[in-house]
Amino acid sequence: MKHRAQAGNAxxxxxxxxSKLEDNAVPKVGMEPIRRQQLINATMTAINEVGLxxxxxxxxxxxxxxxxxxxxxYFGGKDGLLEATMRQILHDLGTAVSERRRTLTDTSPRAHxxxxxxxxxxxxxxxxxxxxxxxxxxxxxxxxxxxxxxxYVNDRxxxxxxxxxxxxxxxxxxxxxxxxxxxxxIDGLWLRGALSPEGLDVAGARxxxxxxxxxxxxxxxx
Amino acid sequence: MKHRAQAGNAxxxxxxxxSKLEDNAVPKVGMEPIRRQQLINATMTAINEVGLxxxxxxxxxxxxxxxxxxxxxYFGGKDGLLEATMRQILHDLGTAVSERRRTLTDTSPRAHxxxxxxxxxxxxxxxxxxxxxxxxxxxxxxxxxxxxxxxYVNDRxxxxxxxxxxxxxxxxxxxxxxxxxxxxxIDGLWLRGALSPEGLDVAGARxxxxxxxxxxxxxxxx
DNA sequence: CGTTTTATATTGAACGTGCAATCAACAAAA
DNA sequence: TTTTGTTGATTGCACGTTCAATATAAAACG
Numbered sequence: 455m456k457h458r459a460q461a462g463n464a465x466x467x468x469x470x471x472x473s474k475l476e477d478n479a480v481p482k483v484g485m486e487p488i489r490r491q492q493l494i495n496a497t498m499t500a501i502n503e504v505g506l507x508x509x510x511x512x513x514x515x516x517x518x519x520x521x522x523x524x525x526x527x528y529f530g531g532k533d534g535l536l537e538a539t540m541r542q543i544l545h546d547l548g549t550a551v552s553e554r555r556r557t558l559t560d561t562s563p564r565a566h567x568x569x570x571x572x573x574x575x576x577x578x579x580x581x582x583x584x585x586x587x588x589x590x591x592x593x594x595x596x597x598x599x600x601x602x603x604x605x606y607v608n609d610r611x612x613x614x615x616x617x618x619x620x621x622x623x624x625x626x627x628x629x630x631x632x633x634x635x636x637x638x639x640i641d642g643l644w645l646r647g648a649l650s651p652e653g654l655d656v657a658g659a660r661x662x663x664x665x666x667x668x669x670x671x672x673x674x675x676x
Numbered sequence: 677m678k679h680r681a682q683a684g685n686a687x688x689x690x691x692x693x694x695s696k697l698e699d700n701a702v703p704k705v706g707m708e709p710i711r712r713q714q715l716i717n718a719t720m721t722a723i724n725e726v727g728l729x730x731x732x733x734x735x736x737x738x739x740x741x742x743x744x745x746x747x748x749x750y751f752g753g754k755d756g757l758l759e760a761t762m763r764q765i766l767h768d769l770g771t772a773v774s775e776r777r778r779t780l781t782d783t784s785p786r787a788h789x790x791x792x793x794x795x796x797x798x799x800x801x802x803x804x805x806x807x808x809x810x811x812x813x814x815x816x817x818x819x820x821x822x823x824x825x826x827x828y829v830n831d832r833x834x835x836x837x838x839x840x841x842x843x844x845x846x847x848x849x850x851x852x853x854x855x856x857x858x859x860x861x862i863d864g865l866w867l868r869g870a871l872s873p874e875g876l877d878v879a880g881a882r883x884x885x886x887x888x889x890x891x892x893x894x895x896x897x898x
Numbered sequence: 899c900g901t902t903t904t905a906t907a908t909t910g911a912a913c914g915t916g917c918a919a920t921c922a923a924c925a926a927a928a
Numbered sequence: 929t930t931t932t933g934t935t936g937a938t939t940g941c942a943c944g945t946t947c948a949a950t951a952t953a954a955a956a957c958g
Contacts, residue, residue: 586818644864733943915942922935
């Protein structure tokens, strides 16, 4: 398992350096996890470059350095790849958040809440590829039940986490509004970052979000 | 001018009632503004129904009760129609905001700011068609220069309006952060409303946004 | 007033393009 | 020999655009 993962990383790192000939000449076994990861990364790269509408299977597979047929082979089709890509992004977000919360020494509500905020602005999330892919999935999830389900689960998790921490500080109804507001603030900063040609100003976004957090809890806890 | 506009409304209102035969039998002059509006409305309806990716010219034109060729005739092509649709939405938003600010009796910063908030949650903006069309354009504006330009202008206008009002209450740097935060809050509530299957809870969104506003200005002005 | 001419409005079949998916063929590893 | 990995030409389909054809409204004319 460890070895395979390392081999995968090595493959990925040298992906651009390898020529097509080398690639053709070395069909090894155990490629599936490597290829899947390559294709997911290539999908984000392609969406960042030309948008979801023009991210064709040929374009994506070229970015991954493989042929187009591979996508159907490993993901059953383009839709499967897009779904896997969204899963990856959601998974990375979940990891970024829970990792920060796990390593907290301070267990106060404020500490948890700021860890949630920081996790949402983690570098794995705010780079141009991830941000624009997020945005594309937001838009298309509205009309694709499977993506909608993924988006909904993620959304509820963020809200529930926020609500639970605010609940430690204030009555239920107030906590609900605070969680609503905080979730909207995070998504809004995110959205504006994805739309901005310069990308998200992480420091600025964190400052605004944390200041909002402090205003929300000022009346209840220092 | 007045007559033509009224004829246009009459056309629009009876749009669904008229049969194709009637339609074919009555090619009148002065149809351009009517058709343009019909097609823009049909575009939003189609995007609401199946998303931007599946909003084909045939689907849109069927919604408008005309043939597909008309789109190229009046808008030069599908892209022209999409651009005109985004322009319409931005125009409606601008109108909703400036109308509320124009009729203010109270000229305090808080009154202006809450008018801006209310305008952004105006009924012309928060219905499912408009909200989902907004979302679709957000995503595609990233890769289409003309849509990006429109989106950017609108964005700066909101930010500048917010900043100007906050500036009346506090120093420049603080006002900037407040405007940043308020803009993110509005967009975030909007985004979450567009993603939610139940649509935007306008009353709840206004409450959260206004409460945030009051927290921001509490230290400076009652 | 009736008739011809011109301008405007609209259709829908035809066309070319570009896409995702398929699959026969091949290559290396086990 | 079987399993796993990969290619790329082929296929079929759906899309946006074009344009010849048609039909009415308005204008010009006698």
